[in-house]
Amino acid sequence: MMVAAIFFAQVSPVAAQSSTAAANASDTASPQEGSEPSLDDLISILENEETRAKLLESLKAAAYQAPEEGGEDGALLDAPDPDRTLPARIAEGVRSFIGSIGETGSEVLASVRSSGNLLSGAGSLDIPAILEAVLPVGLVAIVVFFVLGLGRLVKAPIFRSLAETSEHASPLNKLLLLALSGFIDALSIVLSWAAGVVAASVFANGQPGFNQQLFLNAFLVIEMIKVSLGLFVSPNYPGLRLTPFSNRQASYWYFWLSRFISILGYTFLFVAPVIRSATTVQAADATRFIVVVICVLIGISLILKNRGTVRERLKRAKKEGDRSVGAHINAFIGQIWWVVAIGFVLAAFIVWLRSPEEGLSFLTIGTLKTIAAMAVGGLIVSVLSRWITSGIPIPESVKDKLPLLEKRVNSFIPNALTVIRVFVVIAVLAYVLEAWTLASYSTWLASDMGQSIVGGLIGAGIILVIGVAIYIAVSSWIEYRLNPNYGTIPTARERTLLSLFRNAFTITMVVVVAMLVLSQVGIDIAPLLAGAGVVGLAIGFGAQKFVQDIITGAFIQIQNAMNEGDIVEVNGVTGTVEQLTVRSVGLRTIDGTWCLIPFSSVDQVANYSKDFAYYVADIGVAYREDTADVEAMMVDAFEELKTTAVADNLIGNMEMWGVQELGDSAVVMRGRVMTKPGTQWGVGRAYRGIIKRMADERGIEIPFPHMTVWFGEDRKGNAPPIRMTDPETSAPKIEAERADRLQPQGAAPSSSTDYGTSDVGGKTIPPGGGDVDAAGPGRG
Structure with a gap:
């Protein structure tokens, strides 16, 4: 068909x-x-x-x-051909641009002709009629501004008190104080307006007149706009100011902006309607035109006057060495801001000329939305910036229990606040563009794609916030549990298990949160999970040692073979356990060497810090000594040991076992004493020192290997003479020096050392090769 x-x-x-x-x-x-x-x-x-x-x-x-x-x-x-070449497209764009310039020029010429028509109505102004219409309003205005002045006198001490309070307040509390000051200011405006309504009703013997009601409405709207402006700059009370303005700048811009608001507001909302009702429409249009032109000229002169000041302020951060993107953007805006501002003023003037009614409504609504968005966004960004800079303070009582909480919170919160600040700036820009009908983001948000993207971002943000909160809560609980100053003192096993749990929980939390965030932003995580399973299987086949490390480490932890702080011997390495994971153990030896040993290579663990320990004393004496005397000396040495600094490490009494060995050159006597775990080596060093001193005092010989020295002989068979000191002169001197070195029998050593049991930090000192009893063949 x-x-x-x-x-x-x-x-x-x-x-x-x-x-x-x-x-x-x-x-x-x-x-x-x-x-x-x-x-x-x-x-x-x-x-x-x-x-x-x-x-x-x-x-x-x-x-x-x-x-x-x-x-x-x-x-x-x-219709445009999608297959056109690039030059054709460029030519089309240039043609459209030139056409738009021509249309703009035509609109400007039409606006100039419109301004001439508006100005022609100035001749129809009837001053006496206007004064007659305004005169009844004058009495109401006097009452309104008198009450407003009284309100300012009453508000001044209240605002000073709020400003003093906010100087040391947090950003959130300062924002609340600022909102309270705005409420008080708005309340005074409403009371002044109400006083004017009452005065107008009294003067008119009933309802207020039409012109009086016009003035009261204009007063209420204009003063409320000034209240919003005052909240943004706080010209008189810097303590309440959240924006980065100095006192001079805040007062300067508030003065001029409030004058613009008053002039334009009272002209359009009161003066022009009164002139229109008293004279002609042309006279009212001429009045509006004259006032708008004066405001445009004053605005352009203010922009040109402050061009350099604003430029230098915006470029200050870059001149001080800031190389961030924000500093470069501010410096660029500082170069062109005055051109953009003048262009905006002229464009607004032309739009108003082209359509005085609709154009005025459009400009008013767009400007108010822009100012409100920038004010609210500026306050939010200012509060967020202060929080980012100063951080989140933590009370001292909480810091004592959780020393790392402030550091942990301030490592997450500033980053989150930075992201929120970026979204606030984007939202403000989008709202401003939509207010001037340059873009329609509300339509995009109403679409399925917009709702999907925004919903995904909000969901991802909520998941991140919840995940970080759970991580901080669990980490803080573990930190509190490991703090020995509060609650019950954790055991070594609890410290080890809590540290392992914190590591495992962190890894699990990161993986789960990452998967949930990816699913919220629209990424299908099913292939990721399948790929992770395949990769895990491949790693399981290719990393058998790694799997063996984990399995062996898990069983070691289940059996509680070692904990952090224990002194152990693993694979021939003896040291203190400083790091213990499910895969490996880190030991610190006596000479400070840190050794990392994977559990897959561990076939035996010797723990010297398990429950208790024994010091085994093997004392070798000469064959000629009486064993009863030696046993008595060992018991006496132990009694003296209980008076030394290591007495707190002793658990039981001395167990004498008698003769342990008949060696080549010595009879070995053995005894044993129970000590606290990890302290047996310090106890042994103290005990051996006492035995050596008592053996010398009691004349009990402790044998040692002998060596015969041969001085040789000459050809005649004569040996060279040996030069020796006269025993009659040297013996008294040697005995005196020996008496000075030795303390009286039964006296405790004057040193308060623990004989190498712990270091200055209170950590247990691991034994050396000669400290371990099983390592040596001989004596204690």
Whole structure:
């Protein structure tokens, strides 16, 4: 049917001219006018030679004939071709730009002509009639501004008190104080307006007059706008100011902006309506035009006057060495801000001239939305910036229990606040663009794509916040549990298990939160989970040692073979356990060497800090000594040991076992004493020192290997003489020196050392190679 319609449209004039001949020749007739073409009509036309020839001629003519302007074919030819070349597209864009410039110029010329028409109505101003209309309003205005002045006197001490309180307050409390000051300020405006309503009712003996009500409405709107402006800059009370303005800048800009608001507000909301009702519409338009032109000129002069000041302030951060993106953007804005500001003022003036009613409404609504968005966004960004800079303070009582909480919180919160600040700036820009109808983000948000993206981002943010909160809570609880100053003192096993739990929980939390965030932003995590399973299987086959480390470490932890702070021997390395994970153990030896040993290589663990320990004393004496005397000396040495600094490490009494070994050159006597775990080496060093001193005092010989010295002989068989000191003169001197070194029998050593049991930090000192009893063959 479509093909028949197309062909019939082309050939219908021909068919109409030869309808009679065609009907006689082939018993066909052209379709009646207004009837729908059909395939039968097309067939009848093609069967006739004359009509077929005319059809071909018409088609050839149509192929080389330009379409009429405005027709469907013309619209198709004017439509942009997606296959056009880049130069063609550039030419089209330049042509459109030049056309828009021409249209703008035409609108400017039309605006100039409109301004002339508006100014022509100034001659119709009737000053006496205007004064007569305004005079009843004057009494109401006096009452309103008198009450407003009294309110300012009452508000001043309240605002000073709020400003002093906010100087040492947190950003949130300062924001609440600022909101309270705004509420008080707005309340004073409402009371002044109410006083004016009462005064107007009294003067008019009933309801206020029309002009009086115009003034009261204008007063309420204008002063409320000033209250919002005052909240933004706080010119008189810097303690309440959240924006980065100095006192001079805040007072300067508040003065001029409030004057602009008052002049334009009272002109459009009060003066112009009064002039319109008292004289003519042209006079009211002329009054508005004159006032707007004066404000435009004053605004441009203020922009030019402050061009350098604002530029230097915006470039200050970059000059001070800040190389961030924000500093570069501010510096660039500082160079062009005055051009943009003047352009905005002139554009607003032209829009108002082109459409005084709708243009005024559009400009007013757009400006108020822009100011409100920038004020609210600026306050939020300012509060967030202060929090980012100063951090979140933690009370001292909480810091004592959780020393790392403040550091942990301030490592997450500033980053989150920075992200929120970026979103606030984006939201403000989007709202401003939509207020001036430059973009329609509300429509995009209402679409499925917008809701999906925004919902995904909000969901991801909520998940991140919840995840960070759970991590901080669990980490803080573990930190509190490990703090020995509060609650019950944790055991070594608890410290080890809590440290392992914290590491495992952190890894699990990161993985779960990452998966949930990816799912919220629209990424399918099913392939990731499948890929993780395959990768885990591959790692399981390729990293058997790693798996063995984990399995062996898990069983070691289950059996409580070692904990952090224990002194152990692992793979021939003896030291203090400083790091213990499910895969490896880190030991610190006596000489400070840190050794990392994977559990897959561990076949034996010797723990010297498990529950208790024994010091085994093997004392070797000469064969000629009486064993009873030696046992008495060992018992006496132990009694003296209980008076030394290591007495707190002793658990039980001395166990004397008697003769342990008949060696080559000594009889070995053995005794044993129970000590606290990890202190047996310090106890042994103290005990051996006492034994050495008592053996010397009691004349009990402790044998040692001997060596014979041969001085040689000459050819005659004579040995060289040996030079020795006279025993009669040297013996007294040696005995005196020995008496000075030795303390009286039974006296405790004067040193308060623990004989190497712990270091200055209170940590247990691991033993050396000679300290471990099983390492040596001989004596204690």
